[in-house]
Amino acid sequence: MIALIQRVRQAKVEVAEEVTGQIGTGLLVLLGVERDDDDAKLKKLADKVIKYRIFSDADGKMNLNVQQAGGSLLVVSQFTLAADTEKGLRPSFSCAAHPSEAEVMYQRFVEYCRSQGMIVETGRFGADMQVSLTNDGPVTFNLKS
Incomplete structure (x- = not known):
């Protein structure tokens, strides 16, 4: 499982010109699910x-x-x-979870974060989404489990 996180001042996601999720200060989490991911990961x-x-x-650190x-x-x-970009000029998605499995893991990730006291907004799984943000810093990290 991979999370590309960006510290943002604001972010929103739209599907067909409808806002499905929007936050102020926080993290935009782009989440990729791989084939072998499980609840522990x-x-x-x-x-x-x-x-x-x-x-x-307060000290700026x-x-x-x-x-x-x-x-x-x-x-x-x-x-x-979850793309494999090691070879050639076209990504391979052989490491990505099947969409039905990925959607379940995505929803579990969201629910787990909520259970930890987080306010969580979302996009729409599998949709063509437009994401806009103001990256604060910019600060971006690639996390993997």
């Missing part, structure tokens, strides 16, 4: 996303996590994160 990655200290404290900073999450499924 899901929880480990979700905990890391929630507890990753990338928000500034990255010492606060998204909860401590009073932020929320916008979680968007993105199967292209």
